[in-house]
Every structure is written in C-alpha cells, then in structure tokens.
Amino acid sequence: MTDDRIGPPLLGGERETVRAFLDYHRATLEMKCAGLSDDELRQRSMPPSTLTLMGLLRHLAEVERTWFRRVINAEDIPLIWSDSGDFQAAYDPAGSTGAEAFTVWREEVEHSRRIEREAESLDVTGYQARWEEKVSLRLVMLHMIHEYARHNGHADFLREGVDGTVGA
Template identity: 45%
Template sequence: MTEFRVDPPTAAGERELLQGFLDYHRGTLLWKVSGLSGTQLVERSVDPSTMSLLGLVRHLSEVEKYWFHRALAGHDSPPKYWTAEHPDGDFDLATPAQAEQDVEDFRKIVKLSDELAARHALDDTFIRPGHEGPYSVRYLYIHMVEEYARHNGHADLLRERIDGAVGE
C-alpha cells in the first residue's frame, strides 16, 4: 500500500524533513482508509468511542483547515463537519453516503494547506485565533506531525478491527 505514502527523507534540510514527515502521516491515513466501503469507514469498532476511520478523516480535515487555512493564512474557513449543536459532528455525523466525498475533500484541503504553508518561512509567525502569543510555522509543522501520528495510531487499531489489516 505504499502508493499512498512515501518515506520521509533521512538527510535533508529542515523544511523538507518536516514536510516529508507530514506527508508520510497524511499518506498513512489515506492508506488506512483505502479499499473500504462507506459502511466500513463509519464503523465504530472500539466501544464506547464514536471514533471511526471516516470520522478521523473528517476530524483531520478540520484540523488542517483550522491551523493552515484559518490560523496561518487568516482565511474565513468555518468548520464543515461540526457545529455548536454537534461539537463532535466530525465523528458523530459521518455517513457512508458521504465517505467518498469526505476523503476527496480531505485531499483538496491538504493540497491547499501545502500551498498556504509554502508561502511562509519556518520562522514566520502567526496569531492563532483565540490564543495568545505568536506561533511559528515550524511549530505548526511539528504540531501537525504529532496530531497525525496520534490519530494514525487510532486508525491502525480501527482498521485492524474492521478487516484485520495491519501495518505500521
């Protein structure tokens, strides 16, 4: 399933390493959701959690939009999957019928995130909405790698429960 991800470089500049690790983790998520039906993607296989593979895709779409689009670039990018009424809508409102579109939306959001980040140096800073202090683009990359790594651990367990597929 390596068509979804490329190993990050082992010797490169800082920007290339950070981007490589982020891309690797994004690809890992796409690998974990590949080849499953919409019904399998919304399966909540670790009770009592409402987490599903599609919920993770939707959640990470929102995380990408928040950090890259809204915080870094200052775009008006309201949440698509959750509301005040449904704060966990990225997980709770995922449906099999929307699975393919949600994965495609994730891909588009990631592409735009990369375009927005490429406009900034690692030392550039931004103000996160509703938070104090500046954040650097370097911090953003490290935070996103951590976010994906944590959730890819969840994805690995969910996928194994669905069809037994395992992998790093």
C-alpha cells in the same frame, strides 16, 4: 494494502524533512482508509468509543483547515462540519460518505501544502485565537505531525477491527 508512502530524506534540511514527515503521516492515514466501503469507514471501535475511520478523516480535514487556513493564512472561514465551531462534530460520520470525506480531506491537505510552500520560511507566524498567541509555521507543522501520528495509531486499530488488516 499497497504502501506508496515516501519516507523523509535522511540528510534533508529542516523544512524539507518536516514537510516529508507530515506528508508521510498524511499518506499513512489515506492508506489506512483506502479500499473500504462507507459502512466500513463508519464502523466504530469498541464500545463506548464512537471513533471511526471516516470520523478521523473528517477530523483531520478540520485540523488542516484550522491550522493552515484559519491560523497561518488568517482566512475568515468557518469549520467544515460545524456552524457552531464544535470541533467534535467532525467525528460524527452520520450522513457522510467516504467519497465526501476523502474529497474534503484531500482539498484541505492541498490548501495546507500550498500555504506552506508559499510561506517565506517556517518562521512565518499566524494568530491562534484559542491560545490568544502568535504561533510559527514550524510549530504548526510539528503539531500536525503529532496530530497525524496520534490518530494514525487509532487508525491502525480501527482498520484491524474492520477487516483484519495490520501494519504500517
């Protein structure tokens, strides 16, 4: 497994450091899913869980879209894989391909990066309808780091189950 991730700066400012940590975790997920066939990306963890690497890619594309585009950028757009607003639908890889999951995830990551770069500061706010509260871009960035870190732990176990690859 090739590790092309760039670590966060040791002496960077707040925004630069938060951005770098998030990108590091995004790169970790991509690395964990790289080089696998559609069937391998759909391989489930141990029963009764139905969690898959493809499901994680799809879920994190949905999370990127929701927090950056829908919350911070106030875009009136639907979820990617659910017309009914069901976030759990993204976990189901049936009928999906790795190429599609990677493409959609990468597109959403690029939207997120653009929104963050164009924001005046981490103090920019958006409205989180589920919480009925305003939230800062800072909170969104930190939440995303948390979300990726948690799911990258799942990805470690899933990848090891697929082909024995461990680490990072």
